[in-house]
Amino acid sequence: xxxxxxxxxxxxxxxLTLEGLPREVIGRILDTAVPFVSIAERDVKKVPLLRGKTVxxxxxxxxxxxxxxxxxxxKRLSADVINLNIGVSSTSKGETLLDTIDNLVAMNADMFVVxxxxxxxxxxIARHLSASGREGIxxxxxxxxxxxxxxxxxxxxxxxxxxxxxxxxxxVAIVGDLLHSRVARSLIHGLSTLGTAEIxxxxxxxxxxxxxxxxxxxVFHDMGDGLRGADVVVMLRLQSERMKGAxxxxxxxxxxxxxxxxxxxxxxxxxxxxxxxxxxxxGVEIDSAVADGKxxxxxxxxxxxxxxxxxxxxxxxxx
Amino acid sequence: xxxxxxxxxxxxERALASLAERMQGAVAIDAGLVGxxxxxxxxxxxxxxxxxxxxxxxYIDVSFYRDDYSKKGLRANVATTTLPFxxxxxxxxxxxxxxxxxxxxxxxxxxxxxxxxxxxxELAVLIDRGGRELPIEPTYVGARVSVAxxxxxxxxxxxxxxxxxxxxxxxxxQHG
Numbered sequence: 499x500x501x502x503x504x505x506x507x508x509x510x511x512x513x514l515t516l517e518g519l520p521r522e523v524i525g526r527i528l529d530t531a532v533p534f535v536s537i538a539e540r541d542v543k544k545v546p547l548l549r550g551k552t553v554x555x556x557x558x559x560x561x562x563x564x565x566x567x568x569x570x571x572x573k574r575l576s577a578d579v580i581n582l583n584i585g586v587s588s589t590s591k592g593e594t595l596l597d598t599i600d601n602l603v604a605m606n607a608d609m610f611v612v613x614x615x616x617x618x619x620x621x622x623i624a625r626h627l628s629a630s631g632r633e634g635i636x637x638x639x640x641x642x643x644x645x646x647x648x649x650x651x652x653x654x655x656x657x658x659x660x661x662x663x664x665x666x667x668x669x670v671a672i673v674g675d676l677l678h679s680r681v682a683r684s685l686i687h688g689l690s691t692l693g694t695a696e697i698x699x700x701x702x703x704x705x706x707x708x709x710x711x712x713x714x715x716x717v718f719h720d721m722g723d724g725l726r727g728a729d730v731v732v733m734l735r736l737q738s739e740r741m742k743g744a745x746x747x748x749x750x751x752x753x754x755x756x757x758x759x760x761x762x763x764x765x766x767x768x769x770x771x772x773x774x775x776x777x778x779x780x781g782v783e784i785d786s787a788v789a790d791g792k793x794x795x796x797x798x799x800x801x802x803x804x805x806x807x808x809x810x811x812x813x814x815x816x817x
Numbered sequence: 818x819x820x821x822x823x824x825x826x827x828x829x830e831r832a833l834a835s836l837a838e839r840m841q842g843a844v845a846i847d848a849g850l851v852g853x854x855x856x857x858x859x860x861x862x863x864x865x866x867x868x869x870x871x872x873x874x875x876y877i878d879v880s881f882y883r884d885d886y887s888k889k890g891l892r893a894n895v896a897t898t899t900l901p902f903x904x905x906x907x908x909x910x911x912x913x914x915x916x917x918x919x920x921x922x923x924x925x926x927x928x929x930x931x932x933x934x935x936x937x938x939e940l941a942v943l944i945d946r947g948g949r950e951l952p953i954e955p956t957y958v959g960a961r962v963s964v965a966x967x968x969x970x971x972x973x974x975x976x977x978x979x980x981x982x983x984x985x986x987x988x989x990x991q992h993g
Contacts, residue, residue, distance in 0.1 A: 509890070526893055533878060533897040541905075542931035545881035547891070812881075816890035 502624055510813050512624045512637040515646040516687040524691055528656050531809035535802065537574060548577035548815045551608040555581045558614040563776060564640050568611045571807035595619065596626050609636045609815065617643030636814040644680055649810060650775055651684030653803040655692065657795055658730055660802065661771050665689065669696040671724050674734035674756055674783050675705045681775045682734055686713050700724035701756060721756055728766040733758050733774045736783045749782045759785045763793060771795045827960040829972060829980035832943050833860065836959030837867040840941060846870035848908040853925055854878045854896045856914030856972035859980065860943055864912060875900040882924035898928065905933030914972040916942040919953035944970055
């Protein structure tokens with residue numbers, strides 16, 4: 499089957515996952531994001547690319563930060579943005595997802611940014627739009643189930659490239675709950691497409707997906723071993739609801755083994771950077787001294803995230 | 818210009834010398850030279866050395882302001898606009914290699930105003946090839962040439978820093 503994210507000329511038409519996205523396309527998105535970074539430093543923080551276009555933020559699952567950064571990105575491109583926190587309201591009235599989409603298309607939507615608890619929901623919308631001949635309407639996956647969060651993956655790649663340049667010489671360690679993390683999944687696909695020298699997964703057996711090694715990732719259960727010589731340390735959020743399923747003894751126990759402290763960080767390269775997709779649990783997966791310390795690039799990640807989302811939207815929005 | 822190269826275009830270095838001559842004494846002593854990527858950027862750097870006074874050099878990539886975005890999309894390798902001086906109240910000379918339809922200059926003026934309200938904007942071009950589609954005229958011109966519509970004039974920078982003009986079949990992205 500053809501890649502549903504690309505049109506017949508090989509150009510990006512939806513952004514659904516980093517899995518299978520060609521290296522040139524990822525590179526082009528990252529390159530395009532560079533000039534968008536500086537727009538935030540101007541008097542008028544807007545360019546006219548998406549003037550007259552309407553972007554719908556469809557959040558079936560809450561996320562203040564992701565929704566806000568997509569909203570800012572669309573507004574800086576001069577689009578009109580409509581935020582719909584659908585939650586349970588339409589679905590409780592019995593409307594199906596695709597009926598909701600058709601109604602919004604009837605309101606002249608040009609782009610959908612979709613966050614959904616079900617893996618594959620953005621794919622379903624993209625397929626529905628192309629099956630009904632509406633190729634000019636684009637879908638961006640803002641996180642679906644445990645599947646993918648491609649713009650987060652791209653902003654992580656952008657951040658790594660900004661500080662470290664050549665992926666072919668890097669060791670990247672991803673620490674914590676990889677099992678439930680669409681952020682980790684997207685990042686791993688992106689890192690491996692860009693030829694990262696070594697990708698490591700660090701965590702307890704119960705929080706590492708069984709198939710992670712088939713993606714070329716080296717697994718470590720001991721954090722000290724896993725951090726040794728790393729250029730980049732990516733901490734993942736430990737979702738408190740995971741505690742209930744007996745996957746973990748307690749937050750305190752987790753911090754002892756897999757929390758990032760300054761002592762543990764000393765095992766990584768002296769110029770290592772520390773990343774976190776947010777929101778952080780201080781004292782659970784990361785110590786405050788590290789989160790606020792000189793290796794941390796957690797806040798630049800947020801700033802770069804806006805530029806990366808502007809790049810994706812401007813690459814999709816022309817057609 | 819009397820000296821023409823075999824492709825019928827004036828020599829780029831001679832056209833630049835003649836452009837600098839026209840600007841000398843006419844351009845404000847502190848005017849910022851803003852080159853439109855990529856040819857205009859090289860020219861702005863050269864002009865800053867050739868002209869008397871101290872001219873800060875800026876760079877502008879008009880990709881985010883082009884009027885053919887919805888038709889052609891965003892091109893690859895957009896460069897970062899950098900204006901290392903106060904645009905608000907400043908005097909600016911936009912510098913471009915080839916003036917054709919006037920659409921790049923329109924986009925550049927729009928972008929400049931998102932940085933502030935300049936006191937004045939002038940336009941210096943190495944080559945004016947006519948064919949305007951907008952009411953835009955240059956203040957300073959290096960050389961005027963006439964070239965068939967299906968050809969683009971391309972400025973290149975050689976290894977030793979010298980500039981060179983060539984013609985190419987149109988459609989390779991020239992915007993005027």
